[in-house]
Amino acid sequence: MSQPGSRLIVDHVSVQYAGSSATALHDVSLAIAPESLVVALGPSGCGKTTLLNLVAGFITPTSGQITLDGKPVTGPGAERGVVFQDDALLPWLNVIDNVAFGLQLQGVGKREREARARQVLQQVDLHGYEQQKVWELSGGMRQRVGLARALAADPQVLLMDEPFGALDAFIREQMQELLLRIWRQSGKRVFLITHDIEEAVFLATDLVLMSPRPGRIVERLSLDFGRRHAAGEPARSVKSDPEFIAMREHVLAKVFAHRNATIAGAA
Amino acid sequence: MNSAELTLDEHEFPAAEHDAPAPRAARKGTLSISVLTLAAVLFIWWAVTTSGLIAPLFLPPPQAVLAKLWLTSTKGYMDATLWQHLGASALRIVLALAAAVLFAVPVGIAIGLSRRARGVLDPLIEFYRPIPPLAYLPLIVIWFGIGELSKVLLIYLAIFAPIAIATATGVRGVDNARVRAALSLGASRWQLIRHVILPSALPDILTGVRIGLGTGWSTLVAAELIAAQRGLGFMVQSAAQFLVTDIVVLGIIVIAVIAFALELGLRTLQRKLVPWQGHTH
Numbered sequence: 362m363s364q365p366g367s368r369l370i371v372d373h374v375s376v377q378y379a380g381s382s383a384t385a386l387h388d389v390s391l392a393i394a395p396e397s398l399v400v401a402l403g404p405s406g407c408g409k410t411t412l413l414n415l416v417a418g419f420i421t422p423t424s425g426q427i428t429l430d431g432k433p434v435t436g437p438g439a440e441r442g443v444v445f446q447d448d449a450l451l452p453w454l455n456v457i458d459n460v461a462f463g464l465q466l467q468g469v470g471k472r473e474r475e476a477r478a479r480q481v482l483q484q485v486d487l488h489g490y491e492q493q494k495v496w497e498l499s500g501g502m503r504q505r506v507g508l509a510r511a512l513a514a515d516p517q518v519l520l521m522d523e524p525f526g527a528l529d530a531f532i533r534e535q536m537q538e539l540l541l542r543i544w545r546q547s548g549k550r551v552f553l554i555t556h557d558i559e560e561a562v563f564l565a566t567d568l569v570l571m572s573p574r575p576g577r578i579v580e581r582l583s584l585d586f587g588r589r590h591a592a593g594e595p596a597r598s599v600k601s602d603p604e605f606i607a608m609r610e611h612v613l614a615k616v617f618a619h620r621n622a623t624i625a626g627a628a
Numbered sequence: 629m630n631s632a633e634l635t636l637d638e639h640e641f642p643a644a645e646h647d648a649p650a651p652r653a654a655r656k657g658t659l660s661i662s663v664l665t666l667a668a669v670l671f672i673w674w675a676v677t678t679s680g681l682i683a684p685l686f687l688p689p690p691q692a693v694l695a696k697l698w699l700t701s702t703k704g705y706m707d708a709t710l711w712q713h714l715g716a717s718a719l720r721i722v723l724a725l726a727a728a729v730l731f732a733v734p735v736g737i738a739i740g741l742s743r744r745a746r747g748v749l750d751p752l753i754e755f756y757r758p759i760p761p762l763a764y765l766p767l768i769v770i771w772f773g774i775g776e777l778s779k780v781l782l783i784y785l786a787i788f789a790p791i792a793i794a795t796a797t798g799v800r801g802v803d804n805a806r807v808r809a810a811l812s813l814g815a816s817r818w819q820l821i822r823h824v825i826l827p828s829a830l831p832d833i834l835t836g837v838r839i840g841l842g843t844g845w846s847t848l849v850a851a852e853l854i855a856a857q858r859g860l861g862f863m864v865q866s867a868a869q870f871l872v873t874d875i876v877v878l879g880i881i882v883i884a885v886i887a888f889a890l891e892l893g894l895r896t897l898q899r900k901l902v903p904w905q906g907h908t909h
Binding site: 436437438445447466494511520 | 803805806808809810811812813814815816819823824827830902903904
């Protein structure tokens with residue numbers, strides 16, 4: 362449970378990879394408040410993956426710091442669940458054991474963790490697939506297992522690394538709606554990175570636009586399309602709303618403006 | 629030589645399973661060609677020996693070898709039946725294999741995970757690995773005598789290196805995303821090794837066991853030169869000294885059949901334990 366006012370804060374963080382002259386991230390600050398769904402959008406090389414890896418604790422910043430509810434993040438931990446682009450499931454475990462894996466690591470008993478895993482599988486519409494082998498599932502289903510695995514460990518924040526990037530357009534839309542439903546039901550804050558503009562505008566409560574060389578945040582927007590869908594408005598109705606279309610075009614224009622500026626700067 | 633063989637097998641197997649009907653028929657075709665080849669060899673063997681073209685001292689006819697199979701299984705040769713010789717050899721290789729797996733897998737994991745362990749262990753393994761077992765056999769006899777220990781130790785050393793090297797390769801090849809996933813679920817270092825690294829490296833470990841068993845089995849004959857009382861290698865060796873060629877041929881065939889059976893068994897085990905191979909990217 363995250364108390365009101367508790368936050369995940371990225372405070373003036375920079376990252377310089379060893380052996381690289383370019384700065385991967387330059388002076389990035391970001392707050393992920395409870396109940397928010399923060400989306401980082403940008404082209405490849407803008408540092409969004411670096412930012413997610415920092416928050417997950419997979420890498421450490423060159424300068425600046427990251428805190429979760431006041432405590433500095435020093436490495437990976439169960440309070441920050443991660444959903445990976447290529448599911449990263451364990452093929453020797455079946456669906457339910459994959460979902461219960463985090464609980465198993467915490468030493469939760471078999472009966473209890475399976476009950477919890479069953480419950481989460483129901484949440485992601487995978488009821489009845491408990492005993493399936495994960496390598497027999499489709500890409501979309503595997504991604505749902507990955508989401509269920511992260512949720513089962515009951516993290517305080519859900520980090521999603523281009524989770525729908527490898528899926529086809531139909532499945533991707535389904536997954537976006539599923540994510541919004543779970544986000545609303547569980548009340549978990551989410552930090553998601555993507556390069557899909559429509560996805561970013563649809564999902565985000567807070568959208569941060571990033572740009573490369575050096576990787577930095579160039580624009581922040583507060584949006585409510587995701588909330589509208591979570592409150593019951595159909596996805597198609599939200600996405601065909603002129604306001605949505607205008608915002609999507611606005612973001613698109615920004616992305617191109619920054620890209621051209623970067624190219625001009627480099628030339 | 630081992631790595632080339634390894635990659636070939638790895639790719640041949642899952643592929644043959646995946647593509648549906650055509651390769652299955654092709655496989656059946658290959659099998660019938662193999663059976664025909666064996667039958668042809670057997671026929672030529674029978675023809676040249678029975679016609680008297682080759683003296684039985686150099687190559688006994690197949691029916692004589694078959695008769696010896698019956699004789700050695702019932703009455704025995706050199707105070708032991710064929711099955712007792714076989715049992716003695718099998719026990720040595722099982723002991724050596726068990727010890728090798730017990731020690732080589734942790735060593736391989738250490739090499740794969742830690743730069744320091746790699747620095748210490750890698751040169752040691754690479755130093756002794758290419759030496760033919762017969763070359764260091766005298767040293768082992770000087771150190772450990774002519775008892776059972778020396779024989780098992782020699783086979784153990786032959787099996788150890790391939791398993792350790794294959795394990796290290798498997799550990800280094802573990803998908804980084806899986807490791808990160810486990811870490812972000814709160815895995816400790818030991819949990820990571822137990823639940824992610826070891827199962828991820830299992831296909832490579834099994835390949836190492838396959839290669840190790842191959843070299844181990846061929847070292848067996850060398851090991852049983854050390855004053856053995858029983859064993860297939862011993863049987864062949866002592867029969868050769870008395871020019872009992874049919875026992876020599878029989879021993880060679882039994883050794884070959886066992887090696888082939890071990891290989892097939894391990895391939896089946898590999899498919900059973902690692903059914904996802906070829907399914908995941």
